[in-house]
Amino acid sequence: MVQEAAQAAYKVQSEAQTNVPASAGAVRALILTGFGINCEEEFAAAYRMAGAEPTIVHLNQVLHGQVSIHDFDTLNFPGGFSFGDDLGSGVVLANKLRYRQTGAGGRTLLDDIKQFIADGKFVLGICNGFQVLVKLGLLPNLSGDVTPEVTLTHNASGRYEDRWVTLRVNAKANTPFLKGIDTLEVPVRHGEGRLVISDAAIQQRIEEGGFNCLSYLDASGDGTDIYPFNPNGAALNCAGLTDPTGQVFGLMPHPEAFLSAYNHPDWARRRRLNPEASEEGEGLQIFKNIVEHITDTRTAAASAAEFATQN
Amino acid sequence: MSDNTPTTTHTIQLTLKPGQHDGDGQRVAEAAARHLGLATGNVRSAALYTVRYPLSETQVQDFATRCLADPVMHDVRLNELTAPAGFATYILVARRPGVTDDEGTSAQNALADLLNEPLDTHTQHIFSKRLYLLENDLPETDLRRIAEELLGNKLINWLEVGRVADGIRDYTPRPGGGAEAITEVISLTGLSDAELVQLSKENIYALNLEEMQAVRDHFAAADTRAERQAAGLPTDPTDCELEIIAQTWSEHCKHKEFSALINYKDLETGEEKQVDSLFKTYIKDATSEVDRQLRANGNDWLVKVFSDNAGAVRINADSLFVWKVETHNSPSAIDPYGGAITGILGNNRDPLATGIGGARLLFNTNVLCFGNPEYDGPLLTGQLHPRRILEGVRKGIEDGGNKSGVPTVNGAIVFDDRYAGKPLVYCGTGAVMPMQFAGKDSWEKNIDAGDRIIMAGGRVGKDGIHGATFSSIELDETAPATAVQIGSPITQKLAMDFLMLAARRGLLKCSTDNGAGGLSSSVGELAGISGGAVVELEKVPLKYPGLRPWEIFVSESQERFTLVVEPGKMADIMALGQEMEVELTDIGHFTADGFLDVRFDGTPVARLDMHFLHEGVPRKVLEAEWTRPTLVEPAIAPATNYTATLGQLLGSLNICSRESVIRQYDHEVKGRTIVKPLMGATGQAPQDAAVVRFNFESWEGVAVSNGILPRFGDLDAYHMSAGAFDEAVRQIIAVGGKLPNLSHGDNIFWSVNDNFCVPDSVYDPIGNPDGKQKLAKLVRMCEALRDATAAYCIPLTSGKDSMKNDFKADGVKISVPPTVLYSMTAKMEDVRRAITSDFKQPDDVVYLLGETHDELGGSEYYALHGELGANVPKVDFKKAKALYTLVGQANDQHLIQSCHDLSDGGLAVALAECTFGYNCGASIDLPDTGLALPAQLFSESHSRFLATVAPEDVVAFEALLGSRATRLGTVTKDVRLVVRHGGREVISADTDVLRSVWTNGPVNRLLGVVSKQNLSHSNSL
Secondary structure (H helix, E strand, O other): OOOOHHHHHHHHHHHHHHOOOOOOOOOEEEEEEOOOEOOHHHHHHHHHHOOOEEEEEEHHHHHOOOOOHHHOOEEEEOOEOHHHHOOOOOHHHHHHHHHOEOOHHHOEHHHHHHHHHHOOOEEEEEOHHHHHHHHHOOOOOOOOOOOOOOEEEOOOOOOOEEEEEEEEEOOOOOOHHHOOOOEEEEEEEEOOOEEEOOOHHHHHHHHHHOOOOEEEEOOOOOEOOOOOOOOOOOHHHEEEEEOOOOOEEEEOOOHHHOOEHHHOOOHHHHHHHOOOOOOEOOOHHHHHHHHHHHHHHHHHHHHHHHHHHHO | OOOOOOOOEEEEEEEEOOOOOOHHHHHHHHHHHHHHOOOOOOEEEEEEEEEEOOOOHHHHHHHHHHHHOOOOOEEEEEOOOOOOOOOOEEEEEEEOOOOOOHHHHHHHHHHHHHHOOOOOOOOOOEEEEEEEEEOOOOOHHHHHHHHHHHHOOOOOEEEEEEEHHHOOOOOOOOOOOOOOOOOOEOOOOOOOHHHHHHHHHHOOOOOOHHHHHHHHHHHHOHHHHHHHHHHOOOOOOEHHHHHHHHHHOOHHHHOOOOOOEEEEEEOOOOOEEEEEOHHHHHHHHHHHHHHHHHHHOOOOOEEEOOOOOOEEEEOOOOEEEEEEEEEOHHHHHHOHHHHHHHHHHHHHHHHHOOOOOOOEEEEEEEEEEEOOOOOOOOOOOOOOOHHHHHHHHHHHHHHHHHOOOOOEEEEEEEEOHHHOOOOEEEEEEEEEEEOEEOOEEOOOOOOOOOOEEEEEEOOEOOOOOOHHHHHHOOOOOOOOOOOOOOOOHHHHHHHHHHHHHHHHOOOOOEEEEOOOOHHHHHHHHHHHHHOOEEEEHHHOOEOOOOOOHHHHHHOOOOOEEEEEEOHHHHHHHHHHHHHOOOOEEEEEEEOOOOEEEEEEOOEEEEEEEHHHHHHOOOOOEEEEEEOOOOOOOOOOOOOOOOHHHHHHHHOOOOOOOOHHHHOOOOOOOOOOEEEOOEEOOOOOEEOOOEEEEOOOOOOOEEEEEEEOOHHHHHOOHHHHHHHHHHHHHHHHHHOOOOOOOOOOOOOOOEEEEEEEEOOOOOOEOOOEOOHHHHHHHHHHHHHHHHHHHHHHOOOEEEEEEEOOOEEEEOOEEEEOOOEEEEEEEEEEOOHHHOOOOOOOOOOOEEEEEOOOOOOOOOOHHHHHOOOOOOOOOOOOHHHHHHHHHHHHHHHHOOOOOEEEEOOOOHHHHHHHHHOOOOOOEEEEEEOOOOOOHHHHHHOOOOOOEEEEEOHHHHHHHHHHHHHHEEEEEEEEOOOEEEEEEOOEEEEEEEHHHHHHHHHOOHHHHHOOOOOHHHHOOOOOO
């Protein structure tokens, strides 16, 4: 039966509004939408396929206090063109999170996000969502005080492009999102994905910490600054960043656009070569990883608690 | 003009920090050198924001540094317009009053967040601009050329240029004047025929004499006079009433020529006949007959045809597929970017506002027809260079689709010098709608008296008033940008998100979009359902003051929907609008009294009898004469080797790769695109049709294709139209689709939109002496359409005609060739069974499916030799249907590994393209069929495929296809394409060189993306 995805989105939205408690044990993912965000449906599908319970929520529901991010395990910023991206990608949304007062005493959503991260929870931004995290200073956040340290700007080619790239996970990367992944094929779809690091000391600290967790590869599997393999001319050939805790992760390419093997441009030939191959897309692993990590952590915590009460 | 109110006006300038790459500046310098031959020296770009809002200096400083500037990239300057040393001249690009300024709106959003105070974002307080500083001291005329030809459009932009030393002049629009609640009465009584025609011309009503007489007679009639007197209206019509009639009766809205009585003469056979409406005879009746056959066979998926904003067919028990294709040609000729972006956003609103409204958009398509972008001759007054039109339209589609989050999955670009006056810009949108919203059938439009009329989305300005004739209007500062509309994808995205939720919550009774004719058309059409409406125009929110009531009513300002809401649901829907930041305004209610009643502050502005408004237009009678053109087949000396010819074809304008265009469209947002425009390991194998799945829960999906073959129309418009229809059908068959209605209740929907774009086809002895011949071509195109729908049992569900695609200037007329686009969609039961065009594996056997004839007429091969020829390709529908049915059966048995339809450039080009997916080649032996070699290689005979079959499936495949499959050879590991004929090599080339020639063709070269990877190869053959 065809279930209309938008209808499903509405369903979860209503649930969020009425504060229906989460199914016992399910990992709960909050996916923001509204104001030009446009990849929320596939983002939700990714979490659903990974066994989590995604909830798509309009940004205003969070800003107006109808939904609390603290009821969720992961906070997700999808791709799109938030507020049209007219002042530079992600700028207006980042600005809103930083300055718009959501509660008494001048509290902002950024204050809540800081608390969310301090609670050991996870934040994921893809494409425009990554741009928001960078413009906000949540990535790479070397200083810990959430001020912008690097930026993402217009591609070296000067144009928006949709093309598939290959990424390698930095062996030094320390984030559960990328656990066990070596390389990954994904589409990029952006005009402002060039990472610019203007401060050599910041670059050094990023490299030392392995926070440049993903790099663009050329045909022979080496990191590259050559177009189109590196589609935007990013510093360090970098496609994604984590913060020092590994809880905040953002990337320009779209793993949520590769949930099915049939999303890949060469799927037909690949399935001919290997008819028994999985029908899952490579991008799904990132979502499975984080869901599994949260579930495992919980189980471990629960066993520890059980152990503690028994003794 | 400078601002003298420093307390409330501030200017913020952002410049790039030293060492940051200025891509924008560099592009301007390169484009000036390349396209205008002007040496600018270094160009530096800067963003300017003029803030007209009371802020303290500290607040401005905070706003600039925290919200607008990127700390890594930008330096900030406040309230000074100066240039650093080394820059002699400048160009400032601002917007004219009322022109959409999304950047300014975003900045206002940011300011409101920073200040934490409500700031009405619907009123413009911040104006964004670009400043370019040029190193060289260019004269003002050269600066103007750069400004007008590369940076802005003087219809929408205010452009200041000059020497830095003389001071940089700023410009901020200052829309002035109070509200103009003036309604004038226009007397028609006693006007002579000549005066009526003159009045129509002066006021841009675009009504002919018969129509003006009908209007005059209506108002002179005794019962009209009595009614008007009783209602307190003047005897003569108001300006608003004539505008409403002009909009409603316009060719655009009423399709008068497609509904006309046509006297058709075939001068070749002497046959004469009368066509009682092209639309009724060839489109509506043909579809009714298809529907009858479908239903007789248990296929009742045709739900809504021709009666709403878009056609709707049933996917399954739960959902509908909604499909609409429109054109936006005239606006794109004048402002390519604005024309295209409003085209795609406007077309999106059709499926969004079909039935109740709130469908979920699934994909966009676009088919574009341009003049030669490498044209280097003189231009007519007002004519834009084809390159500029191409670049602007492409950018408009990029922003319109990408920023709305709708993937652009399929399209085509056709080049012909006759599109150099008016380009054709076809925008298509597919959407999915649940069968029911809150218990109501989603596709129905029900309205009762008492329901409220709500305007949702953007505000109203003078945009697009009298859109059709804007090229003749000189714009100045006091007349805001009435001519051109710029779409705002973000405004529409918000409205779209709102509409989807409002429909699902049962708050919407129904909706429609505000497109051509604005409120006049949208309310006028909806009022036809309930039987009348009362509109209170003073409630309509405006972008700026100074509009007269009639202007408010006919304005085509974008991103607006008209919603129908039951009074009891008003509170809920208004609350939802506020939550989602979509402006909703209650502007009146529906009635059942038979009148469209428009008021301003209680004063009557218009009161029109609905029956007269919708049925009163006199019918046109038109003349058509068919004469067969005199055509001859050329004598082209045969060659012994056609490798070089293949290379020339692959690098030709109509065949070469469109990758640079395709990659700037997001073709996979939403994660549902299965067959994209370019596929394979290389990402460079062109595909025949797109395949998109509907959701993540099932594998059901839709195949999408486009058929358009204007070249063949010069030979025979009937066969051109039939061929275009067949092309779209066979593209869907190639990707694994199946014809409809082959078995009882198979439920494979097809939904087709027809879009005719023709030159003026109304005969006029002076203005249009060959009008009868042009109309005859249109009749023949329609006849072919009827025959094709009947043959394949494929229904039309919606469509559009654009009848005046001529560009006149300096005594010259450039007319488009008669063009028809068939945009097809068909259900795919399982998208995993889709077939892509590229070869998959060495040793797979290559087959040609279908018959090749001596049909080089209108081919790309003849075009290469500057010839047209005579032998137009003809579709044999019966044979084609039999072949397509068998291909479907072969796919059921998993027998086909790759399939590519044969079109431009024939077999030779298809063979080359099939090798572009990964490093492989093919070894081909052409059979001795008696057909000359050039015809075998390059004929564009219809209904053919190039397919490959795994060696183990050859026996089963040949048994199934029989004589319809001709075995040509095999796919090879050796990366060469070798074609032999009679034991002799006639084509032999490295396939990566062929791909390089194709990839580095004129389109990618022009748009500046040339694959470096491929440049390392030698491109010589």
